[in-house]
Amino acid sequence: MIISDSLSAYRTVYVNLDRLQIANQTLLNPANLDVDQLANLLGEVGGSAVDYADLYFQHSEHEGWALENGIVREASYNLEHGVGARVVSGDKSGFAYSDDLSIASLREALGAARAIVRHGGSGKRPSLNASQHGALYHGHNPIPAWESARKVTFLQQLDRLARSLDPAVSEVTVSLSAVHDTMLVAATDGTLAADVRPLVRLSVSVIAERNGRRERGSSGGGGRLGFAWLAESGRAEDWVRDAVRQALINLDAIAAPAGSMPVVLGPGWPGVLLHEAVGHGLEGDFNRKGTSMFAKRMGEQVASPLCTVVDDGTLAERRGSLNIDDEGTPTSCTTLIEKGKLVGYMQDKMNARLMGVGVTGNGRRESYAHLPMPRMTNTYMLPGESDPAEIIASLDRGIYAVNMGGGSVDITSGRFVFSTSEAYLVEKGKVVAPVRGATLIGSGAEVMQKISMVGNDLALDSGIGVCGKDGQSVPVGVGQPTLRVEALTVGGTA
């Protein structure tokens, strides 16, 4: 029904076919392309000066519903497909893309990308070998799994719940989005791989007003799953309650303190700390170029011995997880920092080759119209031994931050910021009062050395993260146990 009618031809086959076959049927067959032709095209572009070339096909469907003012008043549907052609020579990349998948367009795109190489000539026709990998998520399209009327009813129920929780709730925005992404990559190194990626997300934002004061609370979650997961076990209702709770708490917030002080960060989403303080700085491209403060520091102690940090693309159904990265490499769990020691970078094919190390399955791109680069998947710190309650009780005077807005980093100097959306002033081990949103700033290596307690309560975020780099956005996950940092600069006004 609805949109699914016109597209049901390839949807109904998911149950029985493998991902490469689905990608073939979705991407190649409608354009009268086959794997032999891709091998021929890649053979034409090769040559002594070409280290690597690939073709990345993508078909992406997105649907979004938004409720506001009690009405589901926005609904959108987007369909995109295209192919990106990349030619790599040394550390140079040539790139062109097309939304037309004809042989002529593919040849033209590869020809344009090949302009990066001075010498002409053609190479060996690669033999493309399909690789199959275990699946971390099902490949079903989430969009038609619920009829439109059900999505609308779901949002309306959540809206009513939010409004029933407290008379101070004045505005409720709830939105539901689902993506179904099919990709296939073929490369001169013989790679032929495909993935079918579902992604759903529910976002809740409420405004609460009392005595002329107005505050927002937001929550949500999702993953590489279907709508059913969002609705199960009261998950969506919990996010609604969480958003309302945050808005109400913020109505009573006092000014945050200003200056350098100890900070305790709660489990889960505050792992944004790791994403900014060390994650970006450990991406292979910045280290190959020597522009990251972590460059040439492999094996050195860059964090306190309590810290072990991994990037793990292999967690089932997580927002940041992938069966294979966008270069066809299976994702892995890469240890970045082990007991404080720098032990690994995140790599794509080009940077791994230039640095003489192995790939890690971190080559990602926003879409066929963007070049891949090393990106994070799910980045988190392993649990320690401390009881979270003890960590909070250890604060003589400081901030306990449990929810974050977002952050950013200058990977060269290592300075990073992230801002709180729910935080408390703690004095003599006791929570005194909620504080207004404040930016926290520090320098990656210094802050990581100052982590003095690590809790036993590792949690991952609920599935809401978006990471931006060089203008490209990709879904990611973060996580951590409760942490105590001896000193961070808190940007309050008190």
Add this chain to the structure above:
Amino acid sequence: MTDRNSVQRPFDPGALHGLQERAGRVLEEAKRAGATDAEVGISASQGLSVSVRMDQVETLEFHRDRGISVTVFMGQQKGTASSSDDSDDSIRRTVEAACAIARHTGADPCAGLAEPSQLATEFPDLDLFHPWALTSEQAIEQAQVCERVGRSDPRIVNSDGASLSTGSSLRVYANSNGFMAGYPSSHHSRSCVLVAAQQDGAMQRDYWFDSRRDPARLLSAEEIGEEARKRTLARLGAVRPATGDMPVLFSPRTASSLLGHFAAAINGGSLYRNASFLKGAIGEALFPSWVRIHEQPRLPGMAGSAAWDQDGLPTRNQDFVRDGVLQGYSLGMYAARRLGLQATGNGGGPRNLTIDSSGEDLPALLKKMGRGILVTEVMGPGVNIVSGDYSRGAAGFMVEDGVITAPLEEFTIAGHLRDMFTAIEAAGSDIDDRGNIQVGSLLVGQMRVAGSG
């Protein structure tokens, strides 16, 4: 495209006509599919971007995008669908998808197109289209020159590259109340990002860029490289300021973000969602009495220029703040209906927004500040438009007796946006007109600085 010296072919004039025809077909298709009204945006763009690092080409990218977005109305219900494919077949499927979801949305009394009498009828040429006949070879050479100039100091030990990008696009907007218009535009930019090292090995980075509709107005490759070098070297030896209250002088680039928060707070979308600290503030003296904040959407050749807004309403010069007092909001059609006000031609926000300068140049502003912090970079998302709370990471310079004395890093500046607006003491003549918000340095009398201690 297969020749490495290939020139970016500009769109031919007939292409715009072709897109308009297609837009007409979308509207017909929507009516046929049962929509009571419809609007469509169609765009086509193409471009070239190159980046060079350590004198070698790093990336060479050819861009070519197409897009169609259609919104259908079924009475007061509404649905939107979009696609990168503008073929006849795709148009039909996109319209069907929009209609299918529209039938399930709630009836919103405020939904709908602008009335025919409200729509723009004049379509002046705003001088936005200056294609650049640049080969990829030339683009690479220019980026190399830029980076070489940038790296011509031994303290510049590394580079994140110099880039040049050029592109042009065609945009058409049409709706079933009779609006149909489109225009070609171009955009070109250069940038350079450098890394300098201190004696202790710690590194600093900074950059400079320019962005223009007309390549003849772009700063030269040499000028960008030189400015990037100066800015990067100026950061060496940065220290942390002490925590305390201090005046803050926002550089033009950071000042434009501050004015951007004002624009967000008077935007219809924030207001009807009760998500702005400036809700109900019309008539209030938010700024000192000398302050005028206004938009000039039809300035020729500027980044934000457009003759009509997202709803097809004519844009016009208007004051948002006069004599320090908030005069009105920035409203598109839907927001205006929700708020029971008149649309102001601001579907898509204000265009070429500026605050009139109080006359001082940068040295005069530093002198006026005396002791304080010149902020040249703000970091992070710490601005809450709902409550007005402002807390951001920053980098910049310590100023003593009106003279820059030391680079500063790793501190925050915080306050409430209302207090910051009231405390604006001067708006510089050093206007940065590269973006949609065009403003000089802004001196804010006092903010809470958090640094060491």
